[in-house]
Amino acid sequence: MILALIEHDQGKVNAHSLEMLTLANDMAESSGAELHLALFGPLAESAAAELGRYGASTVHILQHEQLLTYAPEAWAASIVQLLEEEETAALLAAGSDRGSELMAHVAARLDQPLAAHVTAVTPAAVYEVTRVRWGGSLLEESRLAGSPKLLTVAPHTLT
Numbered sequence: 001m002i003l004a005l006i007e008h009d010q011g012k013v014n015a016h017s018l019e020m021l022t023l024a025n026d027m028a029e030s031s032g033a034e035l036h037l038a039l040f041g042p043l044a045e046s047a048a049a050e051l052g053r054y055g056a057s058t059v060h061i062l063q064h065e066q067l068l069t070y071a072p073e074a075w076a077a078s079i080v081q082l083l084e085e086e087e088t089a090a091l092l093a094a095g096s097d098r099g100s101e102l103m104a105h106v107a108a109r110l111d112q113p114l115a116a117h118v119t120a121v122t123p124a125a126v127y128e129v130t131r132v133r134w135g136g137s138l139l140e141e142s143r144l145a146g147s148p149k150l151l152t153v154a155p156h157t158l159t
Helices: 015-031 044-050 072-085 097-110
Strands: 002-005 035-040 058-062 090-094 114-122 127-133 138-144 149-153
Touching: 002 015, 002 072, 002 097, 015 035, 015 090, 015 097, 015 114, 015 149, 035 044, 035 072, 044 058, 058 072, 072 097, 090 097, 097 114, 097 149, 114 138, 127 149, 138 149
Parallel strands: 002 035, 002 090, 035 058, 090 149, 114 149
Antiparallel strands: 114 127, 127 138
16 A cells, blocks of 8 residues: 555645645555555545545545644654554655645654655665655656655645
8 A cells, every 4th residue: 555644734635645645646546555545533424525536446534532733743653653553555745845744753653764855766675665865956867775665745836
């Protein structure tokens, strides 16, 4: 499974999350994996309904009274719990401030590497990733190991 973290504001999906879904869909198709989505907070169901046409087979809505507002450590603990319940090849988030912070917490909890600001991925046992560096003036080709693979997708680089 490829798991994509979706950001939304009162049920309206963040544009950077939609860009990230482009890469998540490509990864799922090329690896033959299912695409799952994870959403937090109030009105997550409204956001999930908006995402129906984006190719996900399953949507996980993570709800608890302590998850109603953004709390990166609590959200990361919830994501890690979901990852432990599901066999996950990769976890992606938008490279927004929130997505980057949340993924850093997840990576720390799992003691796994995180590839930030990714624009392209070749899934394999070790992923080949292209990352934006130096404010967009440099594209870096690198490798990402670990399980699951953790990535944030560079904003404004995909449609």
